[in-house]
Amino acid sequence: MTDGQQSLASSKPANAPMADMSRVRLSGIKVLVIDDGRTIRRSAEIMLMQAGCEVEFADDGFDALGKISLYRPDLIFADVLMPRLDGYQTCALIKRCGAHKHIPVIMLTSKDNLFDRARGHAVGANQYLTKPFAKETLLHTIEAHVRGRQAVSQVLHS
Numbered sequence: 001m002t003d004g005q006q007s008l009a010s011s012k013p014a015n016a017p018m019a020d021m022s023r024v025r026l027s028g029i030k031v032l033v034i035d036d037g038r039t040i041r042r043s044a045e046i047m048l049m050q051a052g053c054e055v056e057f058a059d060d061g062f063d064a065l066g067k068i069s070l071y072r073p074d075l076i077f078a079d080v081l082m083p084r085l086d087g088y089q090t091c092a093l094i095k096r097c098g099a100h101k102h103i104p105v106i107m108l109t110s111k112d113n114l115f116d117r118a119r120g121h122a123v124g125a126n127q128y129l130t131k132p133f134a135k136e137t138l139l140h141t142i143e144a145h146v147r148g149r150q151a152v153s154q155v156l157h158s
Contacts, residue, residue, distance in 0.1 A: 026051045026052050026139065026142055026143065026146065027052035028052065028053075029052070029053045029075065029146060030054045030072065030073045031044075031053045031054070031055050031073055031077065031142065032055075032071060032076045033045070033048075033056070033057050034057075034059075034060070034076065034077065034082070034087070035059075035079040035082070035108065036059050036060055036083060037079065040079065040108065043132075044138070047135045047138055047139070048138070048142075051139050053142070056071045056073065059082075060083055060084045060085055061082060061084065061085025061086065062085050064078070064090055065085075065090070065093060065094075068094065068100055068103075069100075073103060074103070074145075074146070074149070075104050076104065077105075077106050078090050078091055078105055078108065079107075080108065080109035080116065081109065087108070087120075088120065089123075091105045091107065091120070104126040104145045105124065105126055106129055106141055107125045107127070107128045107129070108129050108131055108133070109129075110130065127141060129141060
């Protein structure tokens, strides 16, 4: 997350109703969730759909790479530990592809240490969320990236 995104994300009043504000802003946002765990996929589906997001799922990195071109997500959440192609490898491949490198990739993992965060950053991950995550954290993360994208769009169209 850039400094500008952090300052935008942190400027929201603590008592603001997150779900209502996020629902309006997140309506129609396409999110791809790459995770081999049913519990995380189901939790993410409920949280994201309640916020108005369109949600697509992939069981692993290979499945995700096939779906990215078809689905064209605005944001990708990728589990770090998956069979066949892990989250780091998947993120690296996404970021190497000219057509997809602009898509924010948020790594999801239960491993919260400096080495893993550095490895995620090295392959191009935009952010790192530790599982389990709260609904507010998930929606706040998406909202920050949407705001960042809108700010860039305004600058380019000015």
